[in-house]
Amino acid sequence: MLRPHSLLWHYLWVAPCVLLAVLALLMWRRGLHKQFPAFFSYAIFEAAGGLTVYLMDVSRSVPARTYWWSYFLFLLVEGFIKFLVVGEVFGHLLRSYPPLGKLAKVLISGVGIILVFTATMIAAYANPTSFWLISTTYTLGRSISVVQCGLILFLFVFASHFHLSWRRSAFGITLGFGVAASVHLAYWALAADWLFGQKSYLLDFLIMAAYHVCVLIWFYYLLVPQKVAATSAVSLPENSLASWNRELERLIQQ
Amino acid sequence: MTLAIILVIAAAVALAIILRLAITRSLQARKNPGLFATIRPIDIEAFRNLINPAEDDYLRRRLPPPQFRVVRRERLRAMAAYVQVAARNAAVLVSVGEGALASGDPRVLRAAQQVVNDALLLRRNTTLALARIYLAIAWPSSGFAAVRVVARYEQLSGAAMLLGRLQNPTVPVRLSARL
Numbered sequence: 001m002l003r004p005h006s007l008l009w010h011y012l013w014v015a016p017c018v019l020l021a022v023l024a025l026l027m028w029r030r031g032l033h034k035q036f037p038a039f040f041s042y043a044i045f046e047a048a049g050g051l052t053v054y055l056m057d058v059s060r061s062v063p064a065r066t067y068w069w070s071y072f073l074f075l076l077v078e079g080f081i082k083f084l085v086v087g088e089v090f091g092h093l094l095r096s097y098p099p100l101g102k103l104a105k106v107l108i109s110g111v112g113i114i115l116v117f118t119a120t121m122i123a124a125y126a127n128p129t130s131f132w133l134i135s136t137t138y139t140l141g142r143s144i145s146v147v148q149c150g151l152i153l154f155l156f157v158f159a160s161h162f163h164l165s166w167r168r169s170a171f172g173i174t175l176g177f178g179v180a181a182s183v184h185l186a187y188w189a190l191a192a193d194w195l196f197g198q199k200s201y202l203l204d205f206l207i208m209a210a211y212h213v214c215v216l217i218w219f220y221y222l223l224v225p226q227k228v229a230a231t232s233a234v235s236l237p238e239n240s241l242a243s244w245n246r247e248l249e250r251l252i253q254q
Numbered sequence: 255m256t257l258a259i260i261l262v263i264a265a266a267v268a269l270a271i272i273l274r275l276a277i278t279r280s281l282q283a284r285k286n287p288g289l290f291a292t293i294r295p296i297d298i299e300a301f302r303n304l305i306n307p308a309e310d311d312y313l314r315r316r317l318p319p320p321q322f323r324v325v326r327r328e329r330l331r332a333m334a335a336y337v338q339v340a341a342r343n344a345a346v347l348v349s350v351g352e353g354a355l356a357s358g359d360p361r362v363l364r365a366a367q368q369v370v371n372d373a374l375l376l377r378r379n380t381t382l383a384l385a386r387i388y389l390a391i392a393w394p395s396s397g398f399a400a401v402r403v404v405a406r407y408e409q410l411s412g413a414a415m416l417l418g419r420l421q422n423p424t425v426p427v428r429l430s431a432r433l
Contacts, residue, residue, distance in 0.1 A: 099374045125257055142261070153268045156275045162377055163348040166279065175276050182269035189261030 004201045005058070012208035013054050016215045021047035023215070026223055032169065035092075038084040039173050043218075045081055049074045068133045075137060079144035085177065086151050092170040093159060100162060108154065115150040119143040126192065135192075142188035149181040172221015176214040183210040293343050301336045304329055326394040334387045341380035347373040 003009065024043040027033050033040040053074055056062045094104050119142075126139040155174055159166060166174070187207040191200060303309065310329075314322055347369055354366035 097370070097374055099371050100378065103378055122257065122261070145265075146261070149265065149268050153271060156272050160275045160278065161381070162374060163345045163352075165349075165352045171276075171279070175272070178272040178276075179269065182265045182272065185268070186262045186265035189258045189265065193258040 004204070009201075009205065009208075012205065012212055014051070016208070016212050017047045017050035017054070019212075019215045019219065020044075020050075023219055023222065030223075032222060036085075036088060036169065036173065038081065038088040042078075042081045042085050045078065049078065065133065068131075068137060072133065072137045072140065075140055075144065079140070079148075082144070082148055082177070083151075085173065086148065086155070089170045089174045089177075090155060092167060093155065093164060097162075097164060100164075104158065107158065108151070111150065111154045112147070115147040118150075119146040122146060138188060138192035141184070142192050145181055145185035145188050148177070149185045152178040152181050168226045169222050172218055175221070176217040179217065180211055180214040183207060292346050294339050296336060296339055296343070301333070304333050304336065323394040327391055330387050330391045330394070334384060334391075337380050337383050337387065341377055341384070344373040344376040344380060348377065
C-alpha cells in the first residue's frame, strides 16, 4: 500500500487537486474570490499545476528531465503565489487594527529579510547530487519552506501577542498554510539531504497526507459557516463609577 | 545531515507552536464572559514616581555608582512588574473590546473601537518599554523613559471606563488602583 503508484499514492496526489478545484469553484460562487484573490489563484494554480505534474509523472512518454524542469517551474510559481497569500492574510489580519499597521510592516519586513538570509545560507550548504536539476529543485523547495514557515509562525505569534482576533476564513487559510509549511520544511530538509535514500517515497506519502489535511482545513474554515456565540453581558466588579470618573479626570489634568 | 536534523526539529517546533496558538485562540473565544474581572488595577501614581527621571538623577547624585546601580536595578525590576500588569490588562481589554464590537448600539461600538485601539497601542508600548527596561537592567547607567506607557495607560483607562459605562451603567471598570 505504501508504494509509489499504489492506489493510495494516486489518491493522495489527485484528491487534494480535485478538492482545491472544487474549493475554487465554491469560493467563486460565494464571492470569496473577491476577498481572497491570492488564495483563490493559489487554489486554481495548485489544482491545475498539481494535476499537470501528476500526469507528467505517470506518463511514460515524458522524459525525466522534462518532468523535473516542469516541477521546478511549478515550485517557483507556487512559491511566489504562496507569498502573495501570506501577504493577503496579513492584510486581512491588520485591516481592523490600524494602530499596529506601521509596527507590523516594520516587523514583517525585518523577519522577511532575516528569513531570506537564513534560506540563502541554508541553500549554500546544499548537498549536490549527480543530477543538478533534482538538487536545485530540492534546494528551492527547502528555501521557500524556510521563509514561508517563518513568516506564518511570525503571523501567529504576532496575532497572539497582541490578542488580535482573526476572521475565521483568514485564520483557516493561515492555519492550513502553517501546517503545510511546517511539514514541507521537514520534508524538503530530509529529501534534500537524501536521508531516506531509496525509501524516500515514504516521505511522499507523509507530505501528500499532510497536504490533504490542509486542504480539508481550508474547506472547513472557508465554507462551513461560523456558529454565532451568544454574547452575555460583561460582568464588571463592584465599584463607584462616579468617584472612578472624578478621580480619573483629576489624574489626567495633573 | 546535521542541517537536515536542525530543520526537522525547527519544523516540528514551528508546527507545535502554530497548533498550540490555534487551539488557544479557539479556547479564548469561548472564555469571553467575565474578562473584566481578570483586570488587575495599577497604582499609576506609584508607577509615575518610579519612572520619574528626577528621582533617578537625585539617586545618581546621592549614591556611589555601585550602590546606585543596585538601587536602579531594583527600581527597574519593579517598573517591569508594573508594565507587565499593564500589558496583561491591555490584552484583556483588547478581548473585551473585540467582544463589544458586535454590539448593535453605535455608542457602544465607537467606545469598543476606541478601547481596542488604545489597548493595542498600550500593548505595543508596553512591549517596547519592557525591552528598554530589560536593556536598562543590563546597563543601569543608561537613561530611560517609560512616560509613554503611563500616558497611554491613562488614555486607555478613560476609554475602558466609557465602554464599561455604556455596556453596564450600574458598575464601573477599574484599571487603576487609586481610582
